[in-house]
Amino acid sequence: MTRFPIHSLETAPAASQAALRGLKDAFGFIPNIAGALSTSPVLINCLAALFQNVHGGSFTEPQIQVLLLTNAVTNACEWAVGFHSFLAIENGIAASDVDAIRNGGLPAEPKSAALSNLARTLIETRGRLTEADVGAFLQAGFDESRLLEVIAVIAASAITNYAGSVTRPALEPPFDAYAWVKP
Structure with a gap:
């Protein structure tokens, strides 16, 4: 099976770094899933936007x-x-x-x-x-x-x-x- 990297702020593509920073601020660390997702700036940025909207919505x-x-x-x-x-x-x-x-x-x-x-x-x-x-x-x-x-x-x-x-x-x-x- 292909091994996907678990990126940090330092190793993630530049276009993924803002989303990772936002998730780090929310959790206090970068979850491994976010590090893996950041391989694709499109995917991690989609998640970050949805994350913000979901956690700012009407559900507790x-x-x-x-x-x-x-x-x-x-x-x-x-x-x-x-x-x-x-x-x-x-x-x-x-x-x-x-x-x-x-x-x-x-x-x-x-x-x-x-x-x-x-x-x-x-x-x-x-x-x-x-x-x-x-x-x-x-x-x-x-x-x-x-x-x-x-x-x-x-x-x-x-x-x-x-x-x-x-x-x-x-x-x-x-x-x-x-x-x-x-x-």
């Missing part, structure tokens, strides 16, 4: 982490599952809910369950929701704008999940306890 950070973890599991991206499991716990998601998502289930908390179910359904059906799918999400207390916003989160996940599966970066040691291998 715990809700975003439920979505990102669900997407990572649904797309079977091992790096992203480990990383977002850690971030979900750090953002107050119950360990039992994180475990449920990691095992293909739904969180017990109703709004988190609605978010997770919608994200998984969107990915699995390639966006072809039924009226029942939409109705269940709306009945959980969300509106149409939030349904569309979930698509933005899925788009950001598609970048990291697909690129993570292609580049296969190592999970950083602080997240080792959350390592995941597709069952």
